[in-house]
Structures are given as structure tokens and as C-alpha cells.
Amino acid sequence: MTEQKKPLDLAGDLVDRALKAGADSADAVAFSDTSLSVNWRMGALEELERSESTDLGLRVFVGQRMAIVSTTDPSDSTLGELVERAVAMAKIAPEDKLAGLAETELLATEFPDLDLDANDEPAPERLMAMAQEAEDAARSVEGITNTEGASTGWHRITSALAASNGFQGSHSGTSSSISAAVIAGEGLGMERDGDYRVARHMEDLPSPAEIGAEAARRTLLKLNPKKLPTKAMPIVFDDRNARSLLGHFIDAISGPAITRGTSFLKDSMGKGVFGSGITIVEDPHRQRGLRSRPFDGEGLETRANELISGGELTTWLLDCRSARQLELAPTGHATRGTSGSPSPSPANLWLEPGTETPEALMADIKDGLYVTYLIGFGVNGVTGDYSRGAAGFRIQNGELTDTVSEITIAGNLIDMYANLIPANDLQFLFGTDSPSVRIDGMTVAGV
DSSP: OOOOOOHHHHHHHHHHHHHHTTOSEEEEEEEEEEEEEEEEETTEEEEEEEEEEEEEEEEEEETTEEEEEEESOOOHHHHHHHHHHHHHHHHHSOBOTTOOOOOGGGBOOOOOOOOOOOOOOOOHHHHHHHHHHHHHHHHTSTTEEEEEEEEEEEEEEEEEEEETTSOEEEEEEEEEEEEEEEEESSGGGOEEEEEEEEESSGGGSOOHHHHHHHHHHHHHTTSSOBOOOSEEEEEEEOHHHHHHHHHHHHHHTBHHHHHHTOOTTTTOTTSBOSOTTOOEEEETTOTTOTTOOSBOTTSBBOOOEEEEETTEEOOOBOOHHHHHHHTSOOOSOEEOOSSSOOEEOOSEEEEOOOSSOHHHHTTTOSEEEEEEEEESOOBOTTTOEEEEEEEEEEEETTEEEEEEEEEEEEEEHHHHHHTOEEOSOOOOOSSEEOOOEEEEEEEEEOO
């Protein structure tokens, strides 16, 4: 049996074939993926799955005409057909004056060791035991009436990029995960919630019993919800839901949104978007970070940035194409898969914490909302209008009181960002992280 080529060799081979077939330039990505997953429910194994795959993507240029093709079959015959098809497609594609590989002088030449690959593939029995422990811990809590089960998983992926501009790079990373979801209550009063965690190294995960207990706690807190009156009130987002506000911010500073003029922040470069004490950091070199990367999807150097410094917007997130359109330098944020062009995306992202605890942040709130759950995606990226379903707790005289649900919170992200106050409870858990935040003046639509 022929030994499987390494991802970087596969990518390099695709580029060489493309140039010989008539492409003027080309780049290729290759991903080698191994995963193991367990689903456990009602005290029994429900599913055990292991998979291995190889995915390849080739982008070729004939002049400034481009084509992209992909395959999961690395055999010589398939790669030969793939390259011929890509070059033929590029010759008849429309011309794109912004298309092309990264300039050579921008390419990364040093790749930092980010400790992303734990080389810790577990035995299936270990994942089964972890899932069982998590579900047992959740089901043992009084008031839990049913379970959706617990899941554990392990994943290792090697990513490689080769290009005719001279770039060649490859890196590997592992991730381990554990989750549990349970149900409390009966009939129409049932509520569901859960907990999960992901880490590059399995040793960095909390114990399965902690995950199960937290899943049960979060579920029980949702029982017997009440309604809120419709009015403007202060809102405190817990740390897990506050991070969604960073996602809307990233969408608004992404190069393609800026070039199309479809972002509510399109005229905000160098201006105050948040309060003067706010800093938002993005760091692709964070050790064991879930979104760490030594180079970007076009082979450019990655580096830490303060996207918001002193409240002011400092940069867009640009791949090479959007940078050319804006006549700016690319920022090293390109990411890519096998079947599409590079597009900008952040690495590890977080809002720097404030100085007050969440309790202190809400101490002066006479009547407000503490959000622990968000539903839907009612955000207008052009105007910044924000409207989402929510659940959580009512804040009365600085204390959490009744559980509340079936409410809608609304505002505009421009005003929300300007009035955002962070607490001091930042934890690095998800790749995009935030402390709890308070925002005054939002509208709560209830009864």
C-alpha cells in the first residue's frame, strides 16, 4: 500500500501540477482530519464514531481570472483531473482585477510554536467514561427529570498551505470537548439547558462531573419563568452571552462588509466606537488558544492587535482582496476552506475586563434584566439595529429575583457599544471571550 502523503506535500504537488497545466499562479490547501466522538444517554452508549479524512482545495489564476476546485480524494488520477478542470475553468472565468496571491514581501517567514497539538488521542473507553460521568452528575441533581445526554470528542487536524509565490507552511492542532444537556420540569413547564467546554489539551478541560453539575444548575434556574413589563431598562449580559456582542462587532469591521458599504461602522475608522476605557484584543499567538494560528490563510504573518484601543477603532480585518480594494495593506486575518476564496476572520478575541464585579455592576439597578440566554439572530449589519429573544433573571434593587423568559431585547449596536461597561469576570473559554457587561437604555419587550 502506498504511504499517504503529508498535507503539505499534497498541497505543494497540486501547485506544481497547476503551473505545468498552464496556470500563471496557484495556491492549495490541504487538511488531514482525525476525530473520535461519543454520545451517551440515559446511562448507555448511544453512538461511538471515529473518522479520518483528507480535504484538498486548489485555487488557480490565469492572468487575473480565477477558479477554485476541491476534492476529498488524494489519488494521482483524481488530482490530475482536478488540475485540468481548474485551469480550464479559470480561462473562461470573468476577470477580477483584485484577484491574486499575496505579495512575496508580506509572507510569514517564522512560525511560532503555539502548543496547539497535544498529541493526546484518547482510547474510546476514556471518552465513554467521561460522558457517563458528566451525565450521571447531571441526572443525580434533584429536579432533573430527563436528559438529552452527554457528548465527548477529540479532534486533530493538520492544515497546510502551499503557493507559487514561494510560501509553504503547515501546523497541527488538537481539541477535546465535553458537553451535557438535561431537562427539568414536566409538561408545558419543562426547561432545557446545558454546559460545554472545549480545550486544545484534554488536561485543560474541567472534570466531567463539573460539566454535568453546571448543566443541571443552569437548567433548574430556568424553571417557573415570569414575564417582564415592556419598557426601557438596564441590561446586564452574563459573560457567555456578552461575547455575542463581539461577534457583531467583528462582522461590522470585516473587509468585505466595508468594501460593499454594508456595515454600520463603515465610517468609524479612528473614531470612538466604545467608551474611552474599552479595549478589545485579538491575539493569534495565544498559547493553546482555540483560534491560534502561526500564519493566515494566504501565508501572511499574524500578530496581536488592539482592534479597539481607548474606545477607538484601529483597523479593519482585511484579506488581500479587500485590502487591494480599499488600497490598504492586508492585516493577516485571512482564513479559508477548500471550496472558497480567503475571507477575513479573527483569531483569539476578547474584551478586556473592567474593575467591578458583576454584582457591583448591577448594585444600583432598581429594575433591570440579567441575560443568561439569547435566541435568534435579529441583527441588521447595515444599520446596527439589534433585536433578539432572551431569557434570564429580573434585577430588582441590585439583586437577581424572578426567572424571566419569552422576552425580546432591542436597541442599536452603535448606542449599545457606546454605553457598554465591562465587569471583571473575564475567563478564556471559547476563543471569543468577554466579561459580563452592562448596557443601559435598551428596550425590553415583555407583556
